[in-house]
Amino acid sequence: MLVPVLTALTNLFLTMRGRIGTIHSDIGGKFVFAGLVWYFFVCIQGPFQSLPVVQRVTHFNNWVIAHSHIAVLGFSGFIALGGIYFILPRIMGRDLHNTKLADLQYWMVLIGLTGFFVVLTGLGLIQGNSWLNGETEYRLLPQVHMYFVIRAGLGLFIVSGAAIGLYNIFLSIREPHIKGAAK
């Protein structure tokens, strides 16, 4: 798995070399670039996670939840959002309702997801290692508590970002007047 992933990523990153700033000036490109970075992380993490020595710690705990979130929301979700923001102006023949809102969504989802990933990975390591040392799930609950509270906060951040994005896309489609044709 590492070989095809790194082949594709090397190809993409070398294509982008020197133009990363240009890509980030477009909101769609920005999302897709972040999606590629998540793709890198999730595809490096995945094969190592499948090793039995790593599984022994990560199986059945929040490490896996962190991993699956950067796969679906990080990789697929970011690239899909990038695709939406790229294609929408071209279909509608006019600019987005508000690029600043799309930018706000980008930062909210990015910060939310990064925090989500860090918090759940840390919690997963705590759980996995404690279980290996013979602690029971019940004894860990007081430790798990704070991580779940932070997780809920960051989740709220991501959901708010998604709501802002939905509002923005909805208005971009509904807006009756043409603000100017896209290139």
Add this chain to the structure above:
Amino acid sequence: MNRIPQIRMGPPVIFFGGLAVFAATFFISVILPWGTVEKQPSDIWRPRTPIEEQGRIVYVRNGCTYCHSQFIRNIDWGVGAVRIAREGDYIQDQPHLLGTERTGPDLSQEGGRHPDDWHVAHFMNPRFVSPESIMPSFEFLGMEKIQALIAYKQSLGFQMADARVQRQLFWKEQAVRAFEAGPDENVAWLHDMVPEPWRRLPNPYPTTDGSLQRGKRIYQMFCIGCHGPIGDGMGPAQPFLNPPPLNFTLLKGRGISGGILYYQIMNGITGTAMPFFKKDLESEKIWDVGDYVAVFFIGETDADTAPEGIDAAEEPTQPKSVLEVLDELETPLGKPLEDRRYRRR
């Protein structure tokens, strides 16, 4: 040199090509596993009864499987790790409930670990019996569904669970009889059930401020729901349990010892709602919580009898009596010995 053949992408090529890819995937990911899967039941397997099937439906509908796995790996230590899962354990399960995450304990061997009345209290409010639990209350299901769910839980572990359920019923009868005979007989019966060497064994750890604080923390995490904040057995779970939780304040002068407390915390009292805590607590924690109960609720402890053999390096050279320890102790209510409520016992 061979020429690369050109394929024209007409609808037939797309259709049959797509079908070929789909057929190959279907063969590898569906037909092959289907053909090679083990269909022999394992040595402990038995079919489920109708009420257990109903309970399983309640279990699936309420998403119990999101927090509870039913799969014991060979590296597990915790609750349920009495038998490593085998393929044949799951032959009746459609869908299987292996689970993906353990926020709560694994339930593959849950059957017969607790009597039914413990489960009723637990579903009414998990905090009643497990004070630190983050599981939601399932009172809203109504008693009928809760009974089905309990039947399903008592079947987890199949024939191993049945043997444990029988053991619960056997000892429950005796425990209820002992309780109904009155406090003297009940306490005597409880002590008689502890093996002789344990009955003579004093608590080997000294009573210190630190040990009492640790014991208090353990008491709050595991015991307070049934035995209550003052150790009188009137915690919130009490109305659901038969026999009810033990009132520790009865035990003074009835031959209690650190060893008896340790043994009963470690192994629990099968048949009653008192679970075994040897999976949750290691040795020192059991001694500490036993001593906390002895000092605060029973009013006598053998924790400070001088150690025999080589003196332990960490212990105080002059063991203190429980009255001296209590005298030095500061609690939020002031000094316990000056407090009439502590003195009265």
